[in-house]
Amino acid sequence: MRSSTGSRDLVVVGAGIVGASVAYHAARAGAAVTLVDAGRPGGGVTADSFAWIGASGVLDGPAAALRATATAEYHRLGTELPGLPVTWSGALSWNRQRSAPAAGPGQTIVDAATVASIEPAVRQPPEWAIWAPDDGAVDSVGVVERLVAGARAHGTRVRLDTAVTALRRDAAGRIAGADTTAGPLPGTTVVLAAGVATAALAAPLGVRVQVEPSPCPLFRLSAPAGLVRTLVSTEDFDLRQVAADRLIAAADSPEQTLAAVRSTFRGAESVELLSTRLGARPMPVDGEPIIGPIAEVPGLYVSVMHAAVTLAAAVGRLVARELVDGTVEPTLSGCRPDRF
Numbered sequence: 001m002r003s004s005t006g007s008r009d010l011v012v013v014g015a016g017i018v019g020a021s022v023a024y025h026a027a028r029a030g031a032a033v034t035l036v037d038a039g040r041p042g043g044g045v046t047a048d049s050f051a052w053i054g055a056s057g058v059l060d061g062p063a064a065a066l067r068a069t070a071t072a073e074y075h076r077l078g079t080e081l082p083g084l085p086v087t088w089s090g091a092l093s094w095n096r097q098r099s100a101p102a103a104g105p106g107q108t109i110v111d112a113a114t115v116a117s118i119e120p121a122v123r124q125p126p127e128w129a130i131w132a133p134d135d136g137a138v139d140s141v142g143v144v145e146r147l148v149a150g151a152r153a154h155g156t157r158v159r160l161d162t163a164v165t166a167l168r169r170d171a172a173g174r175i176a177g178a179d180t181t182a183g184p185l186p187g188t189t190v191v192l193a194a195g196v197a198t199a200a201l202a203a204p205l206g207v208r209v210q211v212e213p214s215p216c217p218l219f220r221l222s223a224p225a226g227l228v229r230t231l232v233s234t235e236d237f238d239l240r241q242v243a244a245d246r247l248i249a250a251a252d253s254p255e256q257t258l259a260a261v262r263s264t265f266r267g268a269e270s271v272e273l274l275s276t277r278l279g280a281r282p283m284p285v286d287g288e289p290i291i292g293p294i295a296e297v298p299g300l301y302v303s304v305m306h307a308a309v310t311l312a313a314a315v316g317r318l319v320a321r322e323l324v325d326g327t328v329e330p331t332l333s334g335c336r337p338d339r340f
């Protein structure tokens with residue numbers, strides 16, 4: 001469906017995984033894009049992400065159709081941007097329930113012998129696990145850097161270490177660009193992809209973006225080579241091996257995570273905690289992505305969500321189509337800001 005004419009002159013605020021993807025796709029579609037970030041590419045919460053492309057198992061909800069495309073969109077992006085750091089390992093999940101749940105889309109239920117073949121170091125394979133063979137993970141900062149390089153190759157101007165201090169409007173109330181610590185940036189459309197800072201940037205225009213910071217720790221652990229082969233998700237942790245000698249885990253407590261890793265895997269006795277980071281996830285109050293134009297402020301577009309690593313490849317392409325071609329993407333219909 002086509003709406004009003006698209007914009008070809010964009011300022012994208014935020015070079016996290018969302019803004020970098022929007023900038024890349026919009027520039028590739030022919031827009032004149034300026035990408036601005038207060039820090040470095042991927043230096044926001046994207047740097048502290050577990051970074052699971054978790055598109056399997058979602059049956060319903062406003063963003064189900066969007067999420068269902070996430071894996072295919074990363075495969076597409078990987079062909080456009082050779083060297084995109086994505087690993088397709090599959091994901092294995094289990095918990096202490098006695099009986100297995102029904103498998104969702106992209107999932108199968110596997111038995112203990114199959115768990116042992118997929119993850120040979122698991123000491124006591126559970127009687128059942130959910131196996132999502134098409135799930136994967138990214139080096140999230142590496143993906144952002146690749147997207148920014150791709151955006152630059154399509155003519156995007158990238159302004160780093162430059163904070164947006166206010167959004168500019170013309171006499172008619174339309175967006176006219178952004179004020180920054182390095183001076184004004186003109187643009188007929190501003191995309192707010194500033195993660196947890198999005199609400200504060202929109203508020204002076206009388207626009208309430210209902211997103212709040214949701215803290216979540218990420219632990220980095222030492223590990224012997226080849227300990228964990230896939231993404232493993234249990235009641236104790238989400239865990240994956242990111243290098244021959246490194247694991248990352250999204251979990252609650254460092255002590256419990258360390259104890260759980262050591263007891264779950266044979267050969268993990270020497271695993272040690274290397275660092276803890278507390279990331280603030282931009283969490284919409286209803287948990288669903290907030291993506292779309294703001295009707296009261298012509299030229300203002302918002303793109304903020306949780307599980308943005310999973311969704312970034314799909315969201316970037318769809319948002320760019322809406323902004324550049326003036327289409328209305330039905331896959332985003334459950335994500336509109338005016339639902340609140």
Ligand SMILES: Cc1cc2nc3c(=O)[nH]c(=O)nc-3n(C[C@H](O)[C@H](O)[C@H](O)COP(=O)(O)OP(=O)(O)OC[C@H]3O[C@@H](n4cnc5c(N)ncnc54)[C@H](O)[C@@H]3O)c2cc1C
Nearest residue numbers: 014016017018038044045046049052164195279307308310
């Ligand atoms: C421990 C943990 C585990 C996670 N695991 C997963 C997972 O497995 N899968 C998944 O999909 N998601 C996961 N997430 C969530 C995911 O990391 C986020 O959804 C995603 O990184 C958000 O990206 P973003 O681009 O919206 O935000 P950010 O990465 O925060 O980017 C926003 C950017 O805006 C910039 N900015 C802010 N204010 C301004 C300003 N005034 N001017 C200019 N620039 C500004 C910031 O500098 C920043 O670079 C996890 C998060 C955490 C913390």
